[in-house]
Amino acid sequence: MQGLLIAPGTLPPECEALRAEVRAFLAEAMMDIPPARRNRNWSGASAEFSRKMGERGWIGMTWPKRYGGHERSSLERYVVLEEMLAAGAPVGAHWVADRQSGPLLMRFAPDTLAPRIVPRIARGEAFFCIGMSEPDSGSDLASIRSRADRSADGWVINGRKVWTSGAHRAHFMIALVRTDDKGADRSTNRHAGMSQFLIDMQTPGLTVRPIINQLGEHDFNEVTLDDVRVPHENLIGNEGEGWKQVGAELAFERSGPERYLSSSQLLLEMLDAADADNPQHALALGRVVAQYGTLRQMSLGVAGMLARGENPALAAALVKDQGALVEQAMPDLAHELFGDQAEPGSTLDVAMRYSALAVPSFSLRGGTREILRGIIAKGMDLR
Ligand SMILES: Cc1cc2nc3c(=O)[nH]c(=O)nc-3n(C[C@H](O)[C@H](O)[C@H](O)COP(=O)(O)OP(=O)(O)OC[C@H]3O[C@@H](n4cnc5c(N)ncnc54)[C@H](O)[C@@H]3O)c2cc1C
Numbered sequence: 001m002q003g004l005l006i007a008p009g010t011l012p013p014e015c016e017a018l019r020a021e022v023r024a025f026l027a028e029a030m031m032d033i034p035p036a037r038r039n040r041n042w043s044g045a046s047a048e049f050s051r052k053m054g055e056r057g058w059i060g061m062t063w064p065k066r067y068g069g070h071e072r073s074s075l076e077r078y079v080v081l082e083e084m085l086a087a088g089a090p091v092g093a094h095w096v097a098d099r100q101s102g103p104l105l106m107r108f109a110p111d112t113l114a115p116r117i118v119p120r121i122a123r124g125e126a127f128f129c130i131g132m133s134e135p136d137s138g139s140d141l142a143s144i145r146s147r148a149d150r151s152a153d154g155w156v157i158n159g160r161k162v163w164t165s166g167a168h169r170a171h172f173m174i175a176l177v178r179t180d181d182k183g184a185d186r187s188t189n190r191h192a193g194m195s196q197f198l199i200d201m202q203t204p205g206l207t208v209r210p211i212i213n214q215l216g217e218h219d220f221n222e223v224t225l226d227d228v229r230v231p232h233e234n235l236i237g238n239e240g241e242g243w244k245q246v247g248a249e250l251a252f253e254r255s256g257p258e259r260y261l262s263s264s265q266l267l268l269e270m271l272d273a274a275d276a277d278n279p280q281h282a283l284a285l286g287r288v289v290a291q292y293g294t295l296r297q298m299s300l301g302v303a304g305m306l307a308r309g310e311n312p313a314l315a316a317a318l319v320k321d322q323g324a325l326v327e328q329a330m331p332d333l334a335h336e337l338f339g340d341q342a343e344p345g346s347t348l349d350v351a352m353r354y355s356a357l358a359v360p361s362f363s364l365r366g367g368t369r370e371i372l373r374g375i376i377a378k379g380m381d382l383r
Contacts (some may be wrong), residue, residue: 015079022083025056030087035347038088039354042258043219045092046170047127048336053091054124059098063300067106070117074307078257078300085261086268087337093169097121101128101174102250105198108237108245113198117172131161131199133176138163138177139371141241142190146225147178148197155179156160157197160224165365167208167221173199174249175225176242194242198234205229215357247313253366254316255302260295260323263330267292269351270330273338284337291326295319304377314379316355317372324362324369331356 011019029052030038030343035043053059059267061077063069102121105114120126137143146159157177167173180193199206205228211220237245267288274281305312334342334352342349363369377383 005031011075011079014073015075018076018199019079019083021324022058022080025052026083026087026089030056030089033088033090035088035265036350036354037090039358040090040092040217041085041088041262041265043092043165044088044090046090047093047124047169049090050094050124050127051059051093052124054122059094059124060102060118060122062087063102063106063118063122066112067102068122068371070122074303075300078303082257082261082296085257086264088265092166093127094121094124095258096166096170097126097128099256100130100249101172104174104196104245104249107248108196108200109233112233113236117198117346123226126172127166127170129164129167129170129173129221131167131173132162133163134160135162139368141176141246142194144176144178144194144298146175148195148230151229154229155197157199157225157228157230157233161205162220162222163211164208164221164223165219167201168210168218168288170201173206173223174236175199175200176246179239179242191243193240194246195239196242196245197230198235198236199225199228199230203228203230213361215354242335251311251313251316252306254320254372255299255312257296257299259320259366260292260299260326263327263355263359264329266334266351266355269348270334270338273341273348281337284333286303288326288330288333295323295326298322314376317367317375317379320366321363321369321372323374324359327355327362328359331359 028226029049050059052098057070058080060067060069061072061080062074065071098121102118105118117126130280132141134144137145144338146157146161148155148157159177161175164173175197176194177197178193179195201208205226207226209222210218211222213219270285274285276298302312302315302319305315331352334355338348342352374383
């Protein structure tokens, strides 16, 4: 992995060969997926599509073979991700597991949970959701109140999680909960006393209720945990070290190309609709494409840091913040350039309407803009 040393736009030949393979796969696999659904990008989910990707070896690409992975390079993985995002492929079912749950299990439960669960992720058969946010705890994650109490045969978990994307189709949740009242008291170390657990979504006591988002779609959920019993081995890593583990997980969550390629369908529609002789179109779209190019280099740099085992928290926060800024400006730009020419119901019109309602969430999910800027400021010794 060469990271930032890669010349802009250039990837090694094996990556470009893989890109051709992925595009050929997508040309066939996406045939029945209408353009309107492609706007959903990585929120779109199809268990069948995930299984097909698993068969191709495109989930868990960089993971060790002993966990069902394929030991390919981070750059090869990057190529698969960006092609899937550019095509608007329905990768949402396995996305979280491939991005963060699998790596988390291999790192913190390498001999217990990982050998059993991670190969299923790589086959595109096990989907995950993230149980961090709670009704009164989003940005201030250290204030969570859900808790796990030790019992004779394991742990008993009680509490409520909210905004849980994909919980209705997930097989497992990784939940952050309190295992100790240390830290619940604001006078002590607030980051102490939290632990992560693997919870099978079919466990008695766990209830998933849909929350419909402003697009009218069902992505989010509220998940209640009433005396949910899990065995001892479902504790991930060490008791009380959940905060540290979550920090590593969030770096994975914030680092990928999805953080600037969520509105790629709108960009493609604008490029199709652009008039080559219109200097306003050339200037405005040229600027967006240049911004995408820059974000791609920055995002590849973060992938390189992850591959080298470095902590990319600051760089990932920067890419996610800048990516959200570029994407959130696109619906307004589309209206300025094409507002009076997009036929109602055309693919351009649908992409414009979809993006206008989707982009506000980009600076909330995975950490709000203000929180990311706090991380950047801290990383630069500004606070
Ligand atoms: C599309 C989407 C998907 C999501 N999926 C998941 C999921 O799968 N699992 C999960 O656990 N969560 C998920 N979330 C929740 C997400 O992580 C939280 O919404 C986010 O952390 C913000 O928390 P909050 O909504 O409680 O807002 P709050 O924390 O209440 O923030 C409200 C506002 O105050 C600002 N603010 C808060 N604290 C500070 C501060 N210290 N300094 C300056 N400003 C501050 C914020 O920036 C924000 O603008 C998802 C959210 C979205 C939008």
